[in-house]
Amino acid sequence: MITYKIPVSVLVVIHSAGGQVLLLERADAPGYWQSVTGSQDAGETLAETAIREVCEETGLDAARFELTPWGIETRYEIYARWRYRYAPGVTHNTEHVFGMKLPAPLPVRLSPDEHLDYVWLPWEEAAARCFSPSNAAAIRQLPTRL
Template identity: 65%
Template structure:
């Protein structure tokens, strides 16, 4: 089954602007925030909650999970295009923020990630490989 070309990007951060980053298992050295494609029948909020839990083991219940009302449309990297339908070239990403009171230990999904790190927001923005991820992190101080 092909992926739906609609995804979420969830910036998990603390009140003092520490940002959680995950290192991709399929591309070591590529760091990112929580991301994932929408499943059929899901709302964007449900997708964000599911992806946070699958990728970190954290339940977003009890924390502030906010739709930032930012959409990014980008061309899907060639190396990952096989996951989508034959004529799909673009994805629409919806940005969310999840605010935690402090840094937490997480449980990464070994299938998807190799490691995780908490960094101050400026350093996190420099470390991520995706332009839209960096822009969302740089927007963080205005969001809290």
């Protein structure tokens, strides 16, 4: 039986108190950089999805840090290259943005099947490096949230 992704996801902008942002390079698309992101599992709240995805993708325990919903919801067309992960006919996803503030940049443990590398960058550079317009837009809001 095929298990399809639910077209509801979280985007977690992990940042330091000083405005450094963590970006991850996708394993399935080298050169594509993004924040932590992932689809909601059945029965999860959005906060539970964010906590799970942060742990899976970085090894960080979100319960130890300030994880805050930013109240940003973006509906976008799923990139054609990743639509096979969703039920037939699903073309759009709704993304919910969270921020997670760390006192300073920390090393992370990547999930090798998901990411190749990570980097901490000043928020302006991080926004410019993101392939996703909604991810870049969320990072550009960071100065008002510090």
